[in-house]
Amino acid sequence: MRQSFAVGIGGAAGQGVATPGDIFAKVFSRRGLHLNAYNAYQSIIRGGHTFLTIRTGPEKITNMGDRLDLLIPLNQDTMDRHLHLLGAGGAVLYNSDSIKPGEHADGVQICPIPVSQLADISKNKVAQNTLAIGAALSMMGVGFPALEHVLAEQFRKKEQKVIDENVNLARAGYDYATQHFKPFAWPLPMTETKYAVLSGNAAMAMGGVAAGVKFYSAYPMSPSTGVLHWMAEHARKGNIMVRQVEDEIGVVNMAIGAAHAGVRAMCATSGGGFALMSEGLGLAAQAEIPIVVIDCQRAGPSTGVPTKTEQGDLWQMLGAAFGDYPRVIAAPLDIADCFKLIPEIFNVADKFQCPGIVLCDLLLSEGRLSVDPKELDFYPEIDRGELITSNGVEHEPYKRYKITESGVSPRVVPGLPGYTHTVSSDEHDEDGILISDEYTNTTKRRAMMEKRMRKMEGIEAAVPLPQLVGPANADVTLIGWGSTYGVIEEACEQLREAGISANYLPVRWLVPLHGDAILDLLKNAKHTIIVENNYSGQFARYLRSETSFVPNGYIRKYDGEPFMPHHIVEAVKEQLAGETNLSVPTHEIMV
Amino acid sequence: MATDVAAPKAVTAAEFKGRVDPDWCPGCGDYGVLAAVQKALVELQIPNHQVATISGIGCSSNFPGFIETYGMHTLHGRSLAVATGFKMANHGMTVLVTGGDGDGFGIGGNHFMHTMRRNVDLTYLVMDNQIYGLTTGQTSPTSRLGMKTKSMPFGSVEGPINPISLALAAGATFVARGFSAEQKHLTELIKQAIEHKGFSFIDVFSPCVTYNKDNTFQWFRPRVKKLEENSGYDPSDWSTAMEKSLLWGDEIPIGKFFERTDVPTLHGSEPVLNQGPLVYQDNRIPPEIAKGFIDELM
Incomplete structure (x- = not known):
């Protein structure tokens, strides 16, 4: 231990x-x-x-x-x-x-x-x-x-x-x-390393700075407000614009406007605010304007329990905005990852001109962690994708939504002569001209739909595969996503000490999911259990819908508080003993 | 990023001609607004690549597709929010926002109010036809009391909003009303609005010839009276502007109700824009700033 x-x-x-x-x-x-x-x-x-x-x-x-x-x-x-x-x-x-x-x-x-x-x-x-x-x-x-x-x-x-x-x-x-008083039996040791201590919200804000975000908009909503506070206090030093907006509808649409003008734009909210942003997400997808939206989950539905944690927004993210469109969704694994994930998801969103969603939760957003300052790299790779920024060369008439093999059509920074065009929320042709009022547009509609959706293939290749952590032939395999990473890791250690070998699969990228890779990782698993902080097993249902995979059991918690390691350890033990396949641990700290 | 490197040349009407012709109903008031905007941009000699035209959804919101600029056809009611973000990211561009009364005063009412109080340097043209057109004729926020539509077949029991008084109360720094049939007058208003530094709002009577049988060109023509023809009218006087905004009936004022130039624009109040438009700034922060951010956590 x-x-x-x-x-x-x-x-x-x-x-x-x-x-x-x-x-x-x-x-x-x-x-x-x-x-x-x-x-x-x-x-x-x-x-x-x-x-x-x-x-x-x-x-x-x-x-x-x-x-x-x-x-x-x-x-x-x-x-x-x-x-x-x-x-x-x-x-x-x-x-x-x-x-x-x-x-x-x-x-x-x-x-x-x-x-x-x-x-x-x-x-x-x-x-x-x-x-x-x-x-x-x-x-x-x-x-x-x-x-x-x-x-x-x-x-x-x-x-x-x-x-x-x-x-x-x-x-x-x-x-x-x-x-x-008697001193504690274990005096606190000392090491040479010095750590930075930060919350997930500060980490995501700083990750945005590292990603080159120039425009941040928000409406206050727990537990995402910390991102706004960090930005409001610090961003000016880095010449980043921060706007507090009248509602989340305005927030996302302002970010879209700024992103279309050519800057990286980000916003953060919680489930309720995200619901208001959904239509805007569809606009970003249809007009092919990359933005990154952070959702700091809290216990829902509705106003729910504003100061308590949950992983209950997954299906809202999967289904946000109507219609089919390419999107990326990722859940940071810990507070250091809150920082690192932002530049990564921006690169994917920019390259494939689609919305990126960061699915965080109160546990990480408002929790604090010691992080080696070397992990906070303010100069990661920035890949803006196919972006036309200079002029002076002869070019063919510009088509904003040019049909390409990758599905990606080069963007232009508005303001350049010779590239004027209209981006549109209505379905459009390659030129950006609306086709919703044309007689015969089934061919164009199909072509444009397929062009956009082709981007998913590129996205899948651009995003790293999930990895199994721990011994290959473990007695039990724990599957989690996002913020449960840390507690599952420690639970596995405690299980090993109790004579049960355990490994775990932390899922960070939810869309694309890499279902085949997950099936491959799990094909020899002896006993699989999905651990998540919600009632219905949102990830379990998602994994099943994408891969037909059904685990041996589930550990869920939806009382507003996070898992403690022993909750998982005891649940694994009772499940391995065949007592149940669904454990819902009781939180013993009365808060 | 490089900016405009093209040699300056005279701006002509040809460069604003849209890729497709408008598909508004024959006789629609919006044709007059489109022509006036194109004319104003030529007269002000603003090249098309320095203009962004941003709209919501509705008949009049198809506007960006009918003029060759950097256009954005966004969501119903959200044009002002999108346009604010755009302007903040590139305040070097002229930003026009176009839409209808339902889009701007109904579903987009909240953004309308807040964009005005922020004094975002945009020109907002509402083609006000007092009806929902693209959804085939329902009551709008500016439909008159008692007006019969498909959604209120027994007559509206809700009074209309007054966009001019609303704009004045919300702190808009340029408030005007135009009439689609008064081309020259409207062009002049649009030019002044574009040149105004701050939020400029023009509510344009743009009759719907298909669904609004009450507020037609014929109905407006004898009623509209230009404020400019009233020799004593002073558009810097807010109280008189408010009084004039309440006039409705046999006499309906058009023209510039109000303008003030002493309020800073939103982009002008932002120190982060001192180094020029956001989009042309470096997206990396200096190492000493990054170090400062980390040191704070140690």
């Missing part, structure tokens, strides 16, 4: 859960440790319950893990909800002025902090948070200077007095814990 340490911090929204989270994340990543942070919260600005889990360790940490080592409840509610999660060796740090511990497992260290004795709480309302951070780091075996440095940075925009006050508080907490 990989070594890791997990801290859970909880309180009401507005109690300042985020700041300790940021501070822990900085301290861990600068120690050269990997980390994964996941915040469970509700659609409320003040009150409710927010529970942030930060898990760290020297090896790659791909998910929130199975257990908590340290609980920091900022209110009684958090204590009551989560104390039972701690096992022997775990500890709870709390403000003993206002919070009382309840029943707990044997071997849990109860660590009360007398906040009013250590701080002037009339002046500092979040004193308990800072004291707890200091105490926690002392127990983890982290030297105080690391925290002092991060605190100075965290409050750098405030006056020196505020910084000093926080450093002194943290110091008081640190010293109090050194004197009164």
Whole structure:
């Protein structure tokens, strides 16, 4: 089992859960440790319950893990909800002025902090948070200077007095814990590597910058808003235009207008906003204007559970906009992949002049991960495809929708003399002239339909094949797509430790699917199980419709929370024992 | 990317002749609007490759196919959104948006309002025939109260919107009304609208000869009165423009209701466009900026 340490911090929204989270994340990543942070919260600005889990360790940490080592409840509610999660060796740090511990497992260290004795709480309302951070780091075996440095940075925009006050508080907490509490059995190690810590939304925004996006439009919608926020704050430095638009219909159509003018244009939304964009997606396909739309899935249908994760939008993406048209759909596997996928999908969309859809979800969008900064390459290959940008050469009369073998007709950047033409949402001939009002157009319609759809062959060849990870003759093969990659990987490791050999197939490109390649990879699999975060097994149904493949079993979760490794491990065990072929794990953290 | 390298030559009407002739009904008001636009572009000497003509869906929205420019025939109601994106990506081009009353004031009403408040430098020509034509004659947002159509055979019980007052209230910086049969007057309005820096809106009476038996050429002719012929009219006075916009009946004003030039355009307010049109800018960010983005995460 990989070594890791997990801290859970909880309180009401507005109690300042985020700041300790940021501070822990900085301290861990600068120690050269990997980390994964996941915040469970509700659609409320003040009150409710927010529970942030930060898990760290020297090896790659791909998910929130199975257990908590340290609980920091900022209110009684958090204590009551989560104390039972701690096992022997775990500890709870709390403000003993206002919070009382309840029943707990044997071997849990109860660590009360007398906040009013250590701080002037009339002046500092979040004193308990800072004291707890200091105490926690002392127990983890982290030297105080690391925290002092991060605190100075965290409050750098405030006056020196505020910084000093926080450093002194943290110091008081640190010293109090050194004197009164037992340190954890596993002091946090240190490595030489330094990691960047970022959310999937920031990663996708930066991936857009790397892809050469010059126009980003959006309407705020959780959990995609982080992309807009990152862009709004940073894009100007890179001369990228950001527009907040009146609705998602306007968002996608503005992106299409900008893309037609010749720039790379991107937008992001969630399922509801995407529904409004569907017609625009059809326009991009029919007029052959490449755009990239990010859908950060949340639990649906309708407004659903706005702050909870799900993989429930697959069929919406597969069926978005009426009619048949070429499209590409890809789901990033983790937060680093959120960055890398954007330039890749733009290259495909540009080369084949069709819409590209990135199917992300709240888990990645709002989660945070440590990433080796070398993985954040701002200068990947940019392939704009067949784009006419210069003039001065003699050419035949330009036909925007010229029938070609590849189905790709060279585009032109509007503004060039000699290439004027009209692009159209109505069916058209090679010249862009509408054929919807002509007498005899069945030949032209068929030719144009076949021209567009021929692009799918090129797309299939341009997109990498899926790969099976792990031993070839495994007892069980887990199939997942997108964000379940990390948790499935760790579940496979735990299964191996339990004597069950396991491998897994992470699917990143959903369209094109490469069904034959998948069948080939799975033909010798002994026991296949599809793992996904939705009710109906959307991917399982899709895979079956494309390949006739039926797995031995399914693991699904649709309660709004992501999988933990043990959910998958226990489900695999019960399925291998023949107890069921559909497991729906229960989420034990009450958030 | 290279830009225009062609030697400048005089712009003639021939270069704006569309690849196909319009297939509007004989006598349709839209013919007059097309002719006026072509004439205005020639008189302003704007070459066809520097013009984008963007429309939605409907009879009048087939306009881009009938004029040789960089055309876009988009979705019903979405022309202004598409045109805004286009203009932001290449503000060096002249962008005309064409469509009908259903397209612009019905399904596209939200974009109409927001494009005006943003003062996007576009010229929006609505061929207003107070009816849905391409869907064979239903009530539109500008159909008069009581008008009988296939969708409201007993007469509309909904009052029409007033596009001129709406535009004035939404902050449009150039608001005018034309009449398809008043060619010279309309051409002049279009020229002024194109030259206006900011959002220019012209609501053009463009009668539907097939489905609208109420608001015909004959009905409009004796009623339209040019604001320019009213010696005291001052188009910089918003309140008077609003008052005039409410006139309807025996006298219906046409001409330029309002213009102001002190509001910055959307593209003019964007520092990222200081280095020229977005489409001609480098799509790679400088290494020190990339480094800054990563350092922030460390």
